[in-house]
Amino acid sequence: MTVSTKLVLAGGFGVLLGALSLEPVFVNLDWVLPVVLVLAAVLATSVAARRFRGLAPWAPLLELASGLVVLTAVFVPANAFLGVVPTWTSMTDIRELLGEAGYAVRTQVSPAQTLDELLFLATLGVGVVAVAVDILAVSLRRPAVAGLALLVLYAIPTAALVVGIPWWPFVGAAVGYLLLLFVDGREAMMRWGRRPDDGVRTPTFGLLASQRIGGLAIAVGLALPLVLPSLPAGILRTAGNGIGDGPGTSLNPLATLAGELTLPEPLDLLRVETNVEQPYYLRAISLETYTDQGWAPGDLDGTFDANAGDLPGPPPGSPTRQVQAQIQVLDQDDRFLPTYYATRDVDSAGDWRFDEISGTVWSRNDRTAGLTYSVDAAEPVPTVEDLQAAGDLDSEDQVQRRFTALPLVVRPEITNLVRTLVADAEGPYARTLAINNFFTNPANSFLYSLSTEPGTSGDLLVDFLTNRRGYCEQYAASMAVMLRFANVPARVVIGYTPGTRNAGLWTVTTDDAHAWVEAYFEGIGWVPFDPTPLGGGRGIEPAWAPRIDNDPNATTTSAASNPSTGSGAAPTGQLEPEIPISPDSASGGGTGVLDPVTTLISLVVVLAVGALVTPAVLRVAARRHRLRAAGAEDGILGAHAAWDEILATAVDLRSTTVRSETPRAVTRRLAREHSFDGAAAEAIRLLATAEERARYAPQAQAHVEGDLVAATRTVTRAIRQDAGRRERVRAVLLPPSALHRLAHDVAGLRVRARTRLHSMRAPQTARTR
Amino acid sequence: MLSRSALGDLDDPGTAPLGLDAVREATGRIAGNIERVIEGKPEVVRLAIVVMLAEGHLLIEDGPGVGKTKLAKALARSIDSSVRRIQFTPDLLPSDVTGVSVYNQETHDFEFKPGAVFANLVVGDEINRASPKTQSALLECMEEQQVTVDGTTYRLETPFMVLATQNPIEMEGTYPLPEAQRDRFTARVSMGYPDVYAEVAMLSGHAGSDPLDELKPVSSAHEVRALIHAVHAVHVSDAVRKYLVDVIHATRRSPELRLGGSPRSSLQLLRTAKAQAALAGRSYVLPDDIQQLAGSVLPHRVIMTPEAQIARRSAEQVITDVIRTVPVPRGTAD
Structure with a gap:
């Protein structure tokens, strides 16, 4: 070989x-x-x-x-x-x-x-x-x-x-x-x-x-x-003690969600057959109470038997579409029945109850394992105009009071952020869209990540809004809090994205576990919004909440569709002055995103390229500097410079340098190794004599008559001509002489530092003596 | 023959230092003359002249019959100066070398009869055959360039050069020179066998008569003094001086040497380097001079470790390797 x-x-x-x-x-x-x-x-x-x-x-x-x-x-x-x-x-x-x-x-x-x-x-x-x-x-x-x-x-x-x-x-x-x-x-x-x-x-x-x-x-x-500090996962984790004890078996919905999403291999949970082309998300439970501990479900009411049918739905007259689904439970086991919103009828074995306020189908004694059931739902399909027409609920309204409740103290970082976001927004929909856009605008650099970085603010919500790294749970929780502060009734919903479609059947796996937000609009009911940037085509983009990152014209679209309230996304530019947003990235969307991964990779690449190019650049600079010195008035320095250039050229072409070589010895060796012709031999003799005299002769004789620059060029050309193409390329890209010089400089610094340390220490020893 | 004033010639303002071209011409003339007798050994001839100009002494070491004595004689004869030859034998007495005071019946006084060292060139043949006592008598004269007999000190003439020949120490009937005495010789040179062509030429040339007899002097003691004076003027930069000391120090640190170069060896290396520079018509010494001469000036002074000896390393090899470890200075002219 x-x-x-x-x-x-x-x-x-x-x-x-x-x-x-x-x-x-x-x-x-x-x-x-x-x-x-x-x-x-x-x-x-x-x-x-x-x-x-x-x-x-x-x-x-x-x-x-x-x-x-x-x-x-x-x-x-x-x-x-x-x-x-x-x-x-x-x-x-x-x-x-x-x-x-x-x-x-x-x-x-x-x-x-x-x-x-x-x-x-x-x-x-x-x-x-x-x-x-x-x-x-x-x-x-x-x-x-x-x-x-x-x-x-x-x-x-x-x-x-x-x-x-x-x-x-x-x-x-x-x-x-x-x-x-x-x-x-x-x-x-x-x-x-x-x-x-x-x-x-x-x-x-x-x-x-x-x-x-x-x-x-x-x-x-x-x-x-x-x-380096290690990076533990977890944010906005509420009552849960971290990850739950397995898919679908925990009492804590948020822990369940996290547990499902972090499974090493996804489990198939549900198989769904529906009458619509693209069903929206399957809900399991909604969380309505927000305390400084996080989001939690409210008390569930068991008045309605879900199997009885004709369950209370969205306000009468609101735009809906009929969704029917046959659902087979595979590996899921829960006390909440995954259904479509708004559930009107469930046909399932077991005693399943319907909670009107949260829209949750649940059971005290039965679980979903092994079930096959069917769901009838009236899915809200409001148009943008419908939503824009919706006004604020009466402040005494039951829904308004219940679903805008917040702890007494909300961190000023959040309240200021919301105030800035909704400053120009009129109507609950405009406010909701402004907040939704805040999360989906790529210029704000939100990143989907199952692990989150612990922050320093002491408030998990503020940490998330600062670090901008998290998964659906954080997005949904944050958006719901912000909506509530913006006086829009909101709740967090836990459930599943539609899953993957295969031969007309949708398969929902643990990877599809998700959390999103529902906001209430007068006359329309609960409308879903999903602030999480989901990849892989899992998320659905409803007509009323277009993602800015998917639509380059989103900013203008929303402004056009909402002429009275102005742009929903525009304020982000003024809101986050610490994030440099170029005009392009703010309007273009998608480009110019500075996420940490790309930044780090580019940094590594830049460093690597820089490290690779540095010796070559140093070498070129050194050559120019030496040739200039060789042509200068001072014959001694000129001779040294010209000679250095000859040595460096030889070293670059992998010629062996011996420190005990005199200029004459170098001349003999180079002439032999590179078979110099007459002109080159003459030139190197001139350079060697000049160097020799510059080094060792008395001042009066230190100068040699002759064109050192031309001689240097002649000799270096002769050396290079003799080398192979590969060696020449290498000499340009990774010149050993420059690498040696670097190493030499570093060594010199070390020696100087040691000498200095020595001189600093010396007076002390003198005193102790 | 007694010439205390001879030394004074050097400092005589009338003796103007020769130009370098003149030095080169004169030494070339001497070398050419010697090479008429010693064929195929220009570097040995050159070294002999260098040592002479460095006011040193030369130890010629080799087997019998390779022309050791011939070299010494040829050099002596090329210069029109006093030449004495001492054949060292075990029964040679120190007084034979230095001289002796004898009672003069006519003047009723002791009269000094100078010994063999009272000459410009002294050829000491087979120096290691003499007893140590006689050897040291010669060596004292070499070092101090003076002779002390019966309390009276007699200066020796300049130029004063001892060309001693020595058989390899393994030969029978020899008293090896102690290292302290070897140290007094500036350089040791090995003649080596001539190559085939040189030997054939020698046979045809030497067949009829001894060419040594036909050798005419081409220089004089006076000229040699002027040459020596010119060598003194050769410039040695601080960097080169430092380099020389670095080389000597490196021999002292070398793991292969039990004894490195002495301070005297530094001095003599410098002198020969200056002489060699002058011979080349150069007014300044180069590290090249030192590198070339170290192989002749140092090996006979150092003592190898037993390990190096067992490894069959020669002192010359060790010195060459030592020199390769010493970086050449790139000091600027001063």
């Missing part, structure tokens, strides 16, 4: 191990196959390309191409030529997939569903990292720097996971990295024939240095998580 093949395989193994870090990011292992396929394609191309001399320089391009073919074959075969060859349309598909991936990244919570777009993103990322590692480790022979690319892989779970990161993805990446360094170190050793001498500095990172870098990286990586 050739050395480059070994390096390619070691690098590929490193990327594969590094890709293990994707495991905690996704709910299942569907990502493995595409990732392995792309990796295999890239590696095979790399090995094959390096077999043929002429192809080797093009290896990275060929690898990218083969990776693209695999991505096309796996993800967008439909529009590809023969299912594999990318075409213009298949590339458009890929662009769309990327766009969806951007949305999914913002809305999905980790562990994420293995949606196609996310799989594509992950596979693409691993492929790009594999090519980057290949370029760095094999083409440029800088395996130590390839660690940066592997670090990008490791950064994915770091950025995506809020809960603790398992230790093994890191160990995987680290082992891969060490393997890479080991292969290169062995190769470097063999090239020398023996261990490099102390006095010999090689332009490669030696084996020892590699081990030191690797060891340091592991130490830092392991120590850092210990220092």
Whole structure:
């Protein structure tokens, strides 16, 4: 096996191990196959390309191409030529997939569903990292720097996971990295024939240095998580003691919800057959009491027998549509019967009671397990005009009093926020929409996440509105509180999103457990609003609460549909002065969102790119500086500068520098190694003499007549011409001379610091003596 | 022969220091003359001249019959100056070297009969065959350039150079020179066997008569004094001086050496470096000079550790490796 093949395989193994870090990011292992396929394609191309001399320089391009073919074959075969060859349309598909991936990244919570777009993103990322590692480790022979690319892989779970990161993805990446360094170190050793001498500095990172870098990286990586604060989950958790004891068995609806949503594998709960194309959410229970402990259900009334039919519904005359459903309970077991709003009739075994105020169907003795039942409901389908026409309820109204009740003290952060939001809104619907838009406007950077960050304000609600990270429970709870403060009767509803449709049947799983808000409008009844940014097509967007992030014209639409009250979403710009919103992002919607994940990833990428580019930039700057100095008046400094440039050029092209070499020795060696022609030999002799005199001759003789700049150019050109193309590219991208200089500077700083420390300590010792 | 005033010539304002071109021309002339006799060994010849200009002494070490004595003689003969040859034998007495006071019947007084060292060039053949007592008598003269007999001190003439030859110490009937005495020699050079062509040329050249007999002097003691004076003027920058000391210190730290270079070796390395710079027509010393000469000036002074000896490492190899660990200074001209 050739050395480059070994390096390619070691690098590929490193990327594969590094890709293990994707495991905690996704709910299942569907990502493995595409990732392995792309990796295999890239590696095979790399090995094959390096077999043929002429192809080797093009290896990275060929690898990218083969990776693209695999991505096309796996993800967008439909529009590809023969299912594999990318075409213009298949590339458009890929662009769309990327766009969806951007949305999914913002809305999905980790562990994420293995949606196609996310799989594509992950596979693409691993492929790009594999090519980057290949370029760095094999083409440029800088395996130590390839660690940066592997670090990008490791950064994915770091950025995506809020809960603790398992230790093994890191160990995987680290082992891969060490393997890479080991292969290169062995190769470097063999090239020398023996261990490099102390006095010999090689332009490669030696084996020892590699081990030191690797060891340091592991130490830092392991120590850092210990220092960083851990991030426990949980917010607005009310009476619950954290997560419930399983799906559907807890008495606390909120705990049940959290428990269902955090199941490692979703359970199928219900199978639903309805007469409508798209049913709205299934309700289980609504929470009507808000205290400083959070939301809780009110007392349930058992007057109505749900099976008796003709249950009290929305106000007469309100716009509704008839929804009938046959529901089969699979893995659910609860005291609340999931039904559609507003339930008019239930046909079910057992003693099920209907609570008029909360609209809940419940039972004292029976449970849902094993039931098959049917539901008749009159679903409210108000038009925007209906809602705009609705006025405020009388302040003495039973519903108004009951569903706007708040604790005596509400935090000023919330009250001020609500006041600002609804300042220009007239009518309860305009106020409701303004508050709803506050949550759904992407400019406000709300993020769906099953785990939440603890805040510092002492109030869970304020924490959520500050951190803007949470799941349906927090969204619904917050919005309901804000609605109540805005004098709109509101309650939190717990239930299920419609689920997934298959052959006319809707399957509802634990992943579909949800919480949302209902607001009461006079003459219409309870109307649902969902402030949670749900991904994967689970949420429903009613006509009366369009999501701003789905509609680029949402702001103008709502303003147009509500001309008397003005824009509902516009005030957010003035409301949150601490969040920089560019005019584009405020009006365009969806663009310019600064969520922490993207920020962190971009930061890592920027840092990595910066770290990669820095040596090259430093090198160019140093060359310009030296050539300018070489042409300047001062012959001594000029000679030094010109000579430094010659040495740096030689080092960049992997020529070995020995510290005990005199200018004459260097001249002899370079002329031999690079077979200089007459002009180059003449030029380097001039430079060596100039340097030698500048260094060692008496002042009077320190100057040499001659054009040092031209000589420098001649010699560096001769050295470069002699080198291979790969070496020249590497010399430009990752010049060892600049890396050494950096290392030298750091070492110099250390020495200076130590000397200073010493001088600071010295007077004290003198005194003690 | 007694010449206390000889030293005074150096400081004589009338003896203007020679220009570097003149130095190069003169030394080239001497070297060319010697090479007529010693074929194929230009670097040895050059080193001999360097040592002479550095006012040092040369130890020529090698097996019998490779031209040790011939080199010494050729150098001596190329310079029109006093030359004495001492064949060291076990029964040679110190007074044979230094000289002796004898009673003069006519003047009724003791009269000093100078020994063999009273010459500009003294060729000491097979120095390690003499008894240590006689060896040290010569070595004292070498170091101090003076002879003390019966309480009277006699200065030796300048130039004064001892070219001693020595058989390898493993040979029979030898008294190895102690390291303290080896230290007095500025440089040790090994003749080495001539290559095939040089040996063939030698056979054809030497067949009829001894070319040594035909060798004519091409220089004089006076000129050599002027050359030495010119060497004094060679510039040594602080950086180079520091580098030299770094090299000597490195030999003292080397794990392969039991005894590193002495301060005297620093001094002599510097002098030879200056001489070599002058020979090259350069008015300043380079680290290159020091690197080249260290291989001749240092190895006979250091003592290797038993481990290094067992590893069959030669002192020259060790010194070469030591030099590779010392960074060359890039100090600016001063």
